[in-house]
Amino acid sequence: EEEDDEEEIDVVTVEKRRASSNSKAVTTFTITVRPKNAALGPGRAPPGELILKRCVPIHQQHNYAAPSPYVESEDVPPQKKIKSEASPRPLKSVIAPKAKSLSPRNSDSEDSERRRNHNILERQRRNDLRSSFLTLRDHVPELVKNEKAAKVVILKKATEYVHSLQAEEHQLLLEKEKLQARQQQLLKKIEHART
Known part of the structure; x- marks a missing residue:
């Protein structure tokens, strides 16, 4: 009974023609499938031949990297190239974090160096100011x-x-002027006495 249920597949014709719209060759396979047993059970298809036709274009180009033309377009897995084109990642985005990670370190080192120099100068200024105040205090x-x-x-x-x-200097200057005037008077008296 199993042998009666088997189906017989005959390749009837193989036609090769060239399409007029383009230069690609097209091969047509006509496959006839008919059951061996003429008796049909319930749910069987009506008697007759089941003809399957499939037109497959034959590419003349020797592109070995291209997908096989005999595979349906739905079965072809998406290529990685399409994925890379959908979400491109420029090289700058990878290099940028390194530059950013280095720039804060440089700025921090420069800030710390500037702060250290400022602290040294400020400490020296305070020491000089304190020394000047102490010197001024000792003169008062x-x-x-x-x-x-x-x-x-x-x-x-x-x-x-x-x-x-x-004020003391002013008083001393006045006293000096008086003394000089007194000196001039005495010199005149001496000269008058000699004559």
Whole structure:
């Protein structure tokens, strides 16, 4: 019974023709399938021949990298090239993170170096300023023994001391002028006595 159910497949014709629209050759296969047993069971197709035709273009080009023409287009897996074209990744996007990762380090090192130099200069300036205040304090008679005098006090007392020195200088200049005038008078008396 199994042998009666088998179907017989005959290749009836093989026609090779050239399409007029393009220069590609087309081969047509006509396959006839008919059952051996004429008796048909329930659900069988009506008697007759089942003819399958398939036209396959024969490519004349020798492109071995191209997919086989005998494979249906639906069965062809998507190529990697299409995927790469859909989401291109430029080379710059890969190199950019490295440049960015290096730039913060350089900027941090430059900032730390600049900050260190600024701290050194600021410390030196403060030391010079403190030394100048101590020297000024030692020249003010009221603050010579006051080692804890504030900077404001030092400046105030130093200003008062300078004003007192200027007043004293003015008095000394007046006294000098008087003495010079007295000297001139004495010299004239001496000359008059000699004559």
